[in-house]
Amino acid sequence: MGRTLSEKVWDAHVVRHADGEPDLLYIDLHLVHEVTSPQAFDGLRLAGRPVRRPDLTIATEDHNVPTLDVDQPIADPVSRTQVDTLRKNAEEFGIRIHTLGDPDQGVVHVIGPQLGLTQPGMTVVCGDSHTSTHGAFGAIAFGIGTSEVEHVLATQTLMQARPKTMAVTVDGVLPDGVSAKDLVLALIAQVGTGGGQGYIVEYRGEAIRALSMEARMTICNMSIEWGAKAGMIAPDETTFSYLQDKPHAPQGVDWEAAVEYWKSLATDEDATFDREVVLRAEDIAPFVTWGTNPGQGIPLSEAVPSPDDFDNENDKVAAERALEYMGLTAGTPMREIHVDTVFLGSCTNGRIEDLRAAAGVLAGRKVAEGTRMLVVPGSGRVRLQAEAEGLDQIFKAAGAEWRGAGCSMCLGMNPDQLAPGERSASTSNRNFEGRQGKGGRTHLVSPLVAAATAVTGTLAAPADLQPLDVAVPENV
Numbered sequence: 417m418g419r420t421l422s423e424k425v426w427d428a429h430v431v432r433h434a435d436g437e438p439d440l441l442y443i444d445l446h447l448v449h450e451v452t453s454p455q456a457f458d459g460l461r462l463a464g465r466p467v468r469r470p471d472l473t474i475a476t477e478d479h480n481v482p483t484l485d486v487d488q489p490i491a492d493p494v495s496r497t498q499v500d501t502l503r504k505n506a507e508e509f510g511i512r513i514h515t516l517g518d519p520d521q522g523v524v525h526v527i528g529p530q531l532g533l534t535q536p537g538m539t540v541v542c543g544d545s546h547t548s549t550h551g552a553f554g555a556i557a558f559g560i561g562t563s564e565v566e567h568v569l570a571t572q573t574l575m576q577a578r579p580k581t582m583a584v585t586v587d588g589v590l591p592d593g594v595s596a597k598d599l600v601l602a603l604i605a606q607v608g609t610g611g612g613q614g615y616i617v618e619y620r621g622e623a624i625r626a627l628s629m630e631a632r633m634t635i636c637n638m639s640i641e642w643g644a645k646a647g648m649i650a651p652d653e654t655t656f657s658y659l660q661d662k663p664h665a666p667q668g669v670d671w672e673a674a675v676e677y678w679k680s681l682a683t684d685e686d687a688t689f690d691r692e693v694v695l696r697a698e699d700i701a702p703f704v705t706w707g708t709n710p711g712q713g714i715p716l717s718e719a720v721p722s723p724d725d726f727d728n729e730n731d732k733v734a735a736e737r738a739l740e741y742m743g744l745t746a747g748t749p750m751r752e753i754h755v756d757t758v759f760l761g762s763c764t765n766g767r768i769e770d771l772r773a774a775a776g777v778l779a780g781r782k783v784a785e786g787t788r789m790l791v792v793p794g795s796g797r798v799r800l801q802a803e804a805e806g807l808d809q810i811f812k813a814a815g816a817e818w819r820g821a822g823c824s825m826c827l828g829m830n831p832d833q834l835a836p837g838e839r840s841a842s843t844s845n846r847n848f849e850g851r852q853g854k855g856g857r858t859h860l861v862s863p864l865v866a867a868a869t870a871v872t873g874t875l876a877a878p879a880d881l882q883p884l885d886v887a888v889p890e891n892v
């Protein structure tokens with residue numbers, strides 16, 4: 417019988433299989449950051465073990481780094497210790513590291529793909545839940561805990577129970593102004609934050625095939641937000657042309673051989689999935705969250721729901737609590753919600769295409785009074801590319817802040833945080849209580865919605881903005 421993409425990649429990495437036991441998998445790429453690695457390295461030191469494959473291991477600093485004054489020592493002592501520890505560990509164990517100021521420093525899930533380290537058919541792990549991002553290349557990629565980080569550092573293998581398979585098929589064509597972020601938020605609202613538990617998901621169908629690599633990464637990034645073990649997209653011409661000129665992509669005859677192998681990974685016609693979900697792209701609209709988990713989302717055109725709208729008792733209670741935390745009243749049109757801070761960045765939407773999309777909206781416009789906007793490139797290289805294209809000038813002219821690379825306001829582990837009660841429109845992936853700072857309130861949005869929201873000061877899509885050529889003169 418035929419096999420799915422994930423089954424093929426999995427089978428190709430089994431080092432040891434025994435019935436009733438987890439498989440022992442070979443790991444092709446291990447990404448490391450400062451938050452989840454210190455104890456793993458301590459463990460190696462205690463056992464007197466080296467890193468088994470330093471050449472398949474790469475580190476970067478992202479969560480704890482500031483995005484301003486990056487040439488200065490890190491002010492916060494805890495963050496400074498985290499980052500210094502990673503640097504020392506990398507040196508001691510012979511691991512390549514990209515530190516602040518290096519173009520390849522940045523969010524770990526942005527730099528793997530940009531370096532061409534992430535490739536189809538691989539197994540990719542990192543002590544970070546959004547490792548699922550790398551599945552966009554047709555790799556099995558998932559987050560692991562710190563004890564597993566130690567295991568992979570020591571052995572380049574990992575014990576894993578084989579997950580079930582799921583297909584999410586998105587038929588049709590996404591409407592104009594509707595992006596990958598809207599698609600994945602709409603999906604999570606439908607299937608629920610636990611809907612993917614126990615599955616490796618393959619995203620497929622016409623709408624997925626039409627997406628760029630970066631948009632595919634946005635979708636796979638959020639696989640973990642609905643509980644999936646991993647999310648994957650079969651490699652195709654879009655994947656190959658993205659990879660071809662990347663520093664670590666295979667060259668010459670190796671490239672030809674690699675592409676041939678990668679093409680063989682697509683799910684066979686006669687393969688079956690344990691579960692299938694189908695979405696119609698035409699039905700998807702700009703989507704925003706109103707609550708405190710990524711599944712509490714609705715189209716931007718709708719109003720804040722009432723707990724009574726939910727049949728299930730758990731959902732009712734969750735909605736009640738979320739509305740209270742978010743300071744929202746049922747029935748308020750989403751478009752009327754005022755936003756204090758707009759955050760454009762993160763491993764979900766901090767790549768060059770995201771910055772281009774937002775800059776396209778902001779060009780010739782201004783960030784609303786009473787609203788601030790932070791633009792945080794996902795990596796040093798994204799920042800340089802944006803500057804080469806003049807996007808930084810557009811952001812600055814609009815009144816937005818142009819920052820250095822890192823996780824930034826995606827989570828409160830660095831100076832970029834919301835104040836208590838402050839409300840954001842954020843292109844990141846989590847809207848949990850306190851995620852962007854204690855008491856902060858997060859609405860997850862796409863880069864297009866983020867930019868339009870910055871202009872109006874209330875949640876908005878580009879279609880809501882005054883066309884530029886009929887802009888009201890300043891003196892009126």
Ligand SMILES: CC(C)[C@H](C(=O)O)[C@@H](O)C(=O)O
Nearest residue numbers: 451452479543544545546827
């Ligand atoms: C700090 C890290 C372990 C965490 C994760 O695993 O995802 C972070 O990246 C996040 O997005 O919440």
Ligand code: SF4
Nearest residue numbers: 546762763823826827
């Ligand atoms: S950008 Fe956000 S989601 Fe991504 S790794 Fe950093 S903290 Fe996690």
